[in-house]
Amino acid sequence: ExxxxxxxxxxxxxxxxxxxxxxxxxxxxxxxxxxxxxxxGRVYDFKVTDIEDPGWESFFRKEKGKPEPSGKVFFTGPRNINGEREAQRKYILPVMPGKNDEPGYKDRAVKLGYAVRFEVRTIGNYYDRYDFLQIMPTFYFVDRNGKNRQEVDLYYSTPTNPLVKVGSPEDTLAHAMKLDLKRRGIDLKEFTDTAGAMYRLRGGMNEYSEAEWKEVFPQISQNGVNVFKYHKILLGEPVRSFVGPQREIPESVDKDKALASVQKWYGEYFLPADCLAVPKGTDLSKERNLTRSSPVFLRDGYIIVNFKDISVINNDDFDNPSLKYTGKTGDGWRLEGYNTNQNGWELEPGDVIVYYADKRATDDYFGAGTH
Structure with missing residues (x-):
């Protein structure tokens, strides 16, 4: 009060x-x-930190074939959570042609099937077991010049279904992420400190001692945890660390709660390599002699993945998100300076990744013969 x-x-x-x-x-x-x-609380500082596509390797890696990150990341915009400009925010979203400053790769987008890795921060009481960060992607198609934007439905195939619509009841494939600390540039201490604070705040973790839990917890994410389906990304406890203040904490403040008061969530996402796009609402059942080369499928351009709908779920209450990136008390995309005027493209706040509509990761695997 x-x-x-x-x-x-x-x-x-x-x-x-x-x-x-x-x-x-x-x-x-x-x-x-x-x-x-x-x-x-706040949800803020979304950034893309790595892309699996070999065309982006020299951008994100210090040295080709080595795991150490270059330090280059794509930020939401040039400003921080408080709207203040920061010189370090050189590269801004979306990942799109014209952004790769490595020689020979300037006009690269991302090939379908390659994972994009990201992180986002929150402030507040989001350090319990049933707190989550949720992203609901939407998809758009633009032509080769970034024009004529339209929302699209996406389809992919499985061994039992040649056309699965993303977001339909049949879209059940769950994808796991292994958190590679070295490739992400994450200090193991970040997760052992998190494990220690978690253990003390909860008065223990099942049958584990504190020392055992500090060894076990970082391994969970490194061994692999499910983090997304194509229509929804859901990040939970194994891929969340506590990154609140650890120094100059007043004596009256619980040090573990101070550390847990700021959270960092690690995620990844990709579109399937065999992804097909059609104008939103298209009824494929009315198409005759449908094949992957049918003209109803959009190919000559790019698929934009939009992450505008980022929300924080507190205490398993998915019906009432506690925070949103586009919240009532502050639109993070606007505060951080998301720029919709880039190279003449038709962009919207939340556009994060630009995939080729007609180039796939499988091209790199099967594009050359053995002789």
């Missing part, structure tokens, strides 16, 4: 003579009102 007051210019009581809502009595010099408020 907070109290707000408005003082008259001729107040001589130092605000001690007050009246609720309005100073109707001339002897009172201040109007006061009390109101219950909720302290809101």
């Amino acid at each position: 907070i109290e707000v007051r408005s003082l008259a210019t001729n107040d001589n009581s130092n605000g001690s003579k007050t009246e609720e809502k309005a100073n109707l009595n001339p002897s009172n010099y201040a109007a006061t009102v009390s109101q219950y408020v909720e302290v809101s």
Whole structure:
């Protein structure tokens, strides 16, 4: 609960003579009102930190064939959570042709099937087992010049179904991510510190001792955990670390809660290598003699993956997200300076990845013979 007051210019009581809502009595010099408020957290600092596509290897890696990251990342925009410009934010989203500054790769997009790795931060009480970060992707097609944007439906195949629509009841494939600390540039201490704070805040972790849990917890994400289906990304405890302040903490503040008050979530996503796009709402059952080369499928351009819908789920309450990147108290895409005016492309806030509509990871695997 907070109290707000408005003082008259001729107040001589130092605000001690007050009246609720309005100073109707001339002897009172201040109007006061009390109101219950909720302290809101933040979701911010989304960035793309790595792309599996060999065409982006020299951009994200210090040396070809080596895991150490170059330090180059794509930020939401040139400004931080408070709207302040930061010089380090040289590369801004989306990942698209014209952004790769390595010689010979300037006009590269991303081939279908290659994973894009990212991270995002939150502030608030999102350090419990049933807290999640959820992203609901949407998909758009543009032509070779980035024009004529239209929303699309995507399809892919499985051994039992030649056309699975992304977001349909049949779209059940779950994809696991192994958190490679070295390739991500993550210090193991980040996760052992998280494990220690988690253990103490919860009064233990099942049958593990604290020392055992600090060894076990970092291994969970490194061994692989499911993080997405094509229509939804859901990041949970194994891929979340605590990155709050650890120094100069007041004695009255619990140090573990201080560390846990800021969270970093690690994720990845890709579109299937055999992905096909059609204008949204197209009824493929009405198409005759349908094949992968049928003209209904959009090929001559790019598929844009949009992550505008990022939300934070508190205590398993998926019906009422606690925070959104486009929240009522602040639009992170706008605050961080997302730029929709880039190279003449038709972009929208939340556009993150630009995939080729007609180039696939499988081209790299099967594009050359053995002789």
